[in-house]
Amino acid sequence: MTDAAAAVEVEEPPEIGDAVAVRTEGLTKRFGELYAVRDLSLEVPTGSVFGLIGPNGAGKSTTLSILASVLRPTSGTARVAGCDPVGDARGVRRRVGYMPDVLGVYDNLSVQEYLEFFAAAYALPRSGWKGLVDGLLELVGLEVKRTAMVESLSRGMKQRLALARALVHDPEVLLLDEPASGLDPRARVELRVLLAELQSMGKTIVISSHILSEMEEMCSHVAIMEAGRLLAVGPPKEIGARVQAVAGRKVVVHLAGGEVRDFTVADEDEQQALLRRLVVDEGLAVVEFRVHGSDLEDVFLQVTEGTLQ
């Protein structure tokens, strides 16, 4: 029985306490004249699922790269699982599982060999490889693909394999860069279930995405970034409300006869008033009245920098 497999059977998910798994202070990364990350200060509670949200180019990937000891920050400090990614990169690597936003796989290697290679790369004893690979494949649901060649896997499967790879050394903290990108809806649901399972194993998960609605259900905390800056941080419901307060709620109304009308309302009161107006005052035959979730990309197109604060 491996660590990973054993940990699946933890009875109850640990509470999110006051402990901090990841902390950054004034983190800045500059590429030439471009600030990829600007003065970012974050605290990720241990055991949380922490979503980094922002449009493409917001600095999410750069932030995760710095935390994973891949990039050296221009200034500022970070601590991940108690280690400094610059001064103690090996300490970080021992405790952190990092899944980059790109899915690199090797030719001519089976799924099992792929995971065994990373087990070797983490200097795990060979005697434990079999149990470890069994446990990981079970966790990510790839048992039947054990002997399949890695390059033959579908995108979703590759994504899950990459996740298994990031878990090989049973890290405390997982840094997942856009794990849901390019996945079909079913694969997204599976990923969500998997992340919940990992959270129940007591791991802290930092995950980046550019789709707010997707994160709302998964994350216990979200941080919104744009142009390298942190715009807002907090539980997703709260953030969602703040985004809607600025951008308004989109309401789609379907009328009998197939006519569709769009409205934008500020809050719940206005939403009620709109419904009353349509049905009572105007006497329209409303067959469907739906509030649209906010798509962050849309929001960011409308909302200029800084207005969320």
Added chain:
Amino acid sequence: MRTLALPPLNPVLARELKQRMRGRLTWLVVTGYLAVLALILRVVYLGASNSLSDSGFADPTVSASVGRSIFHWLLFFMLMLVCFIVPGLTASAISGERERQTLVSLQVTLLRPRSIVLGKVLSSLAFTALLVTASLPLLSVPFLVGGVSVVEVVKGVAMILLTAVVLACLAVACSALLRRTQAATVIAYGLTAALTVGTFIVYGGQRAMDGPVGKATPAILALNPFVATADVVQGRADQSSFDSPFTALADLVRPDTFGFAVDQGGGIGFGTTGVNKLGIARGLSGPVPPVPIGVPATTALGAPVPVPVPVPDGAGGASSAIQIMAGDAPVGQVLVGPGNGFQFGQFPADARPQAKVAGLRLWVAWLVASAVLGGLALVVAVRRVSLPSARDSS
């Protein structure tokens, strides 16, 4: 392999070996390499067997020189093929992972950068070793006709493998420094060409400016694996004349020495020597004016020559010995007799200067230069693979 109690292999090496041996291209390369080499063997053997049929296997001297000739040509082409294969094999080592987007995942493991680089180099070298091993049966053909000792074969193969090591180190550095495999491949082949062909061009330039005679071993050639191999397999005492691509190379690196021709009247002419018995005639280019014994002279080649000094000897008669001095040191001696025409002479093999660079035998100098070059390349590659990187351009 798993059932054996082997020490853990470098993970990168273990993975690469697995992948490489599963690739279809691998067997094409091995087959192509052996096919080319077998073809060369056939051509060389055909050429050599002509001289064999003239005098037959019965003459051991002829037979031996044919054997050596085959061996040297094979070795030469093996070296050439290694120069073609190793850079191409290694130039994608790091950049290929970068392009496949697997490098970062590798770098964030507990693998040390030097393990990554070393695993990559060893993987290329393992394949090169496979090629060389596969061609050993071809190298055994010279044994049929004789003239080659096992020690010589081992020396020659060792030089090929060492050359592969240097080229792999340089190529892996290219691969680590450059983002694209294409660029890395071009630069790696460029460096290989610089070491092999480029050094000759520089040497040729030096030669054209400095004149042909009286110069020490050109140091730049100490970087050339072909010249170093020639120095190893040719040896300094090789007097027999046989067809070998290494002969001319070994000639190049020896310090220019003088041969001489003595006529009946006691006049003496000088020229640069070649390596074999006939070399002296070859070395005497242009009209060589007879020089009276005991008089300092300048050859038609325009360089100062050692002073021939008559040796007072009690032998008397028509014979007299002429000692050739280079500075204060006697470097050769020839007996002048009353025979017909010219006598050609050459310094005895053991008196002929060895090829030395900075006081080291040439092949040792090559080893040192290669170790420095390869070591530097590895250091550069390891530094480039180390994270976190401070790169500030996106």
